[in-house]
Amino acid sequence: MRIKDTNNRKSSQGKVMVIVLSDGPYISQYADIGYNMAQKALDLGYGVKIFLYMDGVHIPQKDQNPRTLPNISQSFEELIEKGCEIKACIRCAAARGYLDESQFLEGVEITSVYDLAEWMDENSKVVMLGS
Amino acid sequence: MSSSLVIIDKAPYGHENALSGIYIAIASLDRGMDSDVLLMGDGVYAAQKNQLADETLVYPSVSELIYPIFPHGTLFVHLDSLTQRGMKYEDLVEIAELIDGKTLYELSKSKKHIIKI
Numbered sequence: 001m002r003i004k005d006t007n008n009r010k011s012s013q014g015k016v017m018v019i020v021l022s023d024g025p026y027i028s029q030y031a032d033i034g035y036n037m038a039q040k041a042l043d044l045g046y047g048v049k050i051f052l053y054m055d056g057v058h059i060p061q062k063d064q065n066p067r068t069l070p071n072i073s074q075s076f077e078e079l080i081e082k083g084c085e086i087k088a089c090i091r092c093a094a095a096r097g098y099l100d101e102s103q104f105l106e107g108v109e110i111t112s113v114y115d116l117a118e119w120m121d122e123n124s125k126v127v128m129l130g131s
Numbered sequence: 132m133s134s135s136l137v138i139i140d141k142a143p144y145g146h147e148n149a150l151s152g153i154y155i156a157i158a159s160l161d162r163g164m165d166s167d168v169l170l171m172g173d174g175v176y177a178a179q180k181n182q183l184a185d186e187t188l189v190y191p192s193v194s195e196l197i198y199p200i201f202p203h204g205t206l207f208v209h210l211d212s213l214t215q216r217g218m219k220y221e222d223l224v225e226i227a228e229l230i231d232g233k234t235l236y237e238l239s240k241s242k243k244h245i246i247k248i
Contacts (some may be wrong), residue, residue: 009183022248054147090155117158121133126244 007051016047021056022130025072030129031059035075037127042082049124050079052088052108053114056130057096060105062088073105080107087111134165135244140172142186143193148178152248153196160204167238168200169230171209175216178208178223194224201226209235 019038023030038048052059054127064073086108088098093110101110120126137156143149151166159166170177182194197206207230208223220229230238239245 022148054151092151094170112164113154113158117154117162117164120135120164120244122161122243124244126135126246128246128248130248 014047014123016029016049016119016124017041018116018124018126019048019050020101020126020128020130021050021052021059021127022054023056023104024055025064026066026069028131030131031056031072032070032075034127034129035072035079038079038084039082040081042084047083048079049085049119050076050087051119052086052092053113053116054089054092055096057088057093057098060088060108061098061103063103076108077105080105087115089113089116132163132165133244134242135159135246136167136239138169138245138247139174139177140170141245142173143177144190145173146190147156148248149174150191150196151192152246153177153193154202155246155248157199160200165242167192167202167205167207167242168198169196169207169209169235169238171212171235173212173216175208175212175218178206178227179218180222180224182214197224198226205240207235207238 019034021034025031041048060076088110090110090112137152139149139152141148156166162243177193182192184190184192206226208227210229210231
């Protein structure tokens with residue numbers, strides 16, 4: 001059973017970094033860059049939320065086996081365990097055949113772009129990564 | 132109230148980005164955020180009027196889809212990008228507003244979130 005570190009969600013500074021990823025894994029380095037940024041921000045005590053948009057919804061797919069490359073879904077599993085909130089756009093997910101969360105890592109939620117809009121508040125900063 | 136600027140710099144039908152950027156702007160406006168869209172580079176083609184994508188490509192017409200941002204949000208079109216592509220203000224949908232480099236600088240400075248898609 002995975003235990004989430006929910007303390008990280010409410011950081012001491014109350015600041016949250018929102019990362020939007022729009023590229024799929026391996027086609028570019030953006031997923032890895034997003035992971036590294038999130039990891040560092042969590043270590044520094046900031047809250048981190050990741051919104052997967054367009055091809056970004058492929059990132060948390062289970063059972064990836066990239067062989068010669070770092071397995072991005074394992075990296076994202078670490079982020080979830082550290083309290084990072086991850087949501088995937090339902091329009092993008094449905095278009096790519098993800099009809100529910102069963103194909104995703106545990107803890108990834110399929111939701112609408114309206115949730116991204118709600119994350120963009122005065123306490124957050126959005127970083128968009130994608131080509 | 133939070134604010135955002137969605138910058139679209141890709142042509143409307145070669146990539147999903149323009150469509151997806153507009154959805155972010157619409158969702159932000161619906162949530163009460165001060166949100167605008169800026170088209171620059173090849174993104175200016177998204178504002179060309181009389182697009183027939185829904186009939187010819189079976190893809191939502193981006194120029195139609197962009198209308199719901201009005202009147203609470205503004206559709207800015209980067210003047211230099213438009214000129215470089217041989218387009219004129221008259222070629223654009225009615226809600227488009229031209230923006231020059233200096234005003235663009237002030238606009239982006241005034242926004243809390245910049246989404247370049």
